[in-house]
Amino acid sequence: MTKPVYEKVVRPRSTVRSRLREIWIYRELLVGMIKKELKVKYKNSALGFMWTMVNPALYLLVFWLVFTKFLPNGIPEFVIFFLSGLLVWNLFTGAVSSATSSVVNHASIVKKVYFPREILPLSSVGAAVVHYMLQLVVLVIALIAFTHNIDWSYAWLLPIALITVIVFATSLGIFLSALNVYARDTQHLLELALLAWFWTTPVVYAYGSVLSGSHGLIGTLFKLNPMTSIVLPFQRVIYAKTDVYLTIGDKSLFRVLPQESSLWYFRNLSIVFIGSLIFFYIAMRVFDKAQGNFAEEL
């Protein structure tokens, strides 16, 4: 037999580098698991993958009704504004919440077969990315329907923003999936946390509406929300209306989108990106320490 002999060392702890190498060796499994996630999700359903697109469309309908008819927030072309933030938000929550329960849900394999366990949260993130790509169809339809123009001069920010949200969601997913094995409440707590997070991220309302008033501490916390830095470039490129002013109640006039250069967006994204990388490293360490006993705890 002339195949390369692959030597494996099982130690109490391993380095992040060796974990990444191991994941690379198992990359085909990652692809297989992503496919499985996608197949299993809509198996035996009549609409199948259409559900992925129906979901944001229905969301859109409800929010459009509420925020333009019942409780108008005054944002022109609200559909485009809302969609540009919602889709990336969906990517984030979809990835994090399914990654969190991924290890527990695959208990039967984890207990019996070896493979790098990081594959499980990673494949959840991968599946969420595929769903995101499909949901872009809804956005494109909306853009055509409204004959809306996007701002191409800022478009180079999008790939960076996309990579940032993926790294951030992956780090959080890996970290929480390990935690969830030891404390199952994590996934329930996460649901609530994500709901609160959604409303503290400018997806439904405009970024300017929070920062125009002198909110002090709230304003600072709002700026610290990494998802704000991720959602804003999407709105800036896709919604692209910087000359729209709004006023709510007795507040002064504010812009829907901040009037800033692309470098300002880039700086904010970079901070989140670097932070996510550090978090990724920590999450991998925590996961590695935790996984030694996954088979026993599940």
Place this chain on the structure above:
Amino acid sequence: MSPAISIKNVSKRFRLYHERQSSLKEKLINIGSRSYDDFYALDDVSFDVEEGSTFGLMGHNGSGKSTLLKLIGGILKPTSGEIITKGRIAALLELGAGMQPDLTGRENIFLNGSILGLSRKELEKRFDEIVAFSELEQFIDTQVRFYSSGMYVRLGFAVAVNVDPDILLVDEVLAVGDELFQRKCYERVKEFQQEGRTIIVVTHSVDQIRQIGDSAAVLNHGKLVYKGAPTEAIREFREYMFNDVQVEPQQTSSELTANDHLRLSLAVDPETKEKVKKIRITEAAFCNPEETTSYKITTGGSLRGQINWETTEPVENAVFNFEVYDKSGELVFTASSEELDLGVLDGKGSVEFRWGSIPLSDGTYTVNGVIMNKNTSEIYDWQEQRYIFEVVNDTKSLGYVVLPFEVSIRKD
């Protein structure tokens, strides 16, 4: 030959929490005050497994043998120490692990294969072979949820043995499927042996180790107590099985695990905790009845076996057994003193067995000597493969046995 598996100072500690707390709230409330016992499932175990050998891992329940197998497979991580394995590992620990009921058999082969570390290309090459082995051609595009449990296991086994592993881990799972499929599995394992792959078998079955093992290790309470030739390992294993309690009488009862208690109640009755055997085999011998000095007999000749015994207290209802094995470890025949009422045994003496004619062919035969209680099956003494005799075949017959026959011819 280089070792395929190197186990270096491996320990595995489990924390046994007195009350299982698995919710965040409980964990927060009880932070710092969690009470637990440390339990070492494996304690500083080191050994190598040679490439291409079939290695048996023995030990009673709770000895840590399954934990060790999981560590080798990478399913668990050691608390300290390291394990180096060379080559692809396939584990026949739990067949059908990771089958997705919503996917078809075909999709599951690809998923399961990649979990075991095979590339898509390799899987495509082997796909037909896997399907043929599983005998599920008709159902391969059916969702696995509609499979029977037998079909499930067959598919799992077919994938596991067709992934071309360098190291195969087997944990007493070969008893799956119908008889025909079982035989197929055994043949496959034998094939693996011939192809020079490394196989690790965890088992209770002494016969299995004797039949297929090149070497074996015995674990007792997480410690390696023996590693070497299978027959010696089996002897050691039996020794620990029966003398387990005597090894650690200093243990206080609170330190014993539930498993220990179970074993205690099964293995010995509480009154006989003393080290000394009530009755033991001092010597046993096999010979040609005519020449008592030679352990060689000829095919068809008579055989005499004798067990010398000694007691430390009067023993009632004792029964003496012989088990005779051939070179490959197959049980050939047994003999028992069951029919004979031995009365009360006290002091010293011997029991004699006589066979009028031994129809065995050439070979060296090894013998176990056992003294046990007729009614309770309590084993007083067990001598594993201590005795041998040799048979010389001077007839022209071939085969395992030489049977007397008549031949005639009629010409009409």
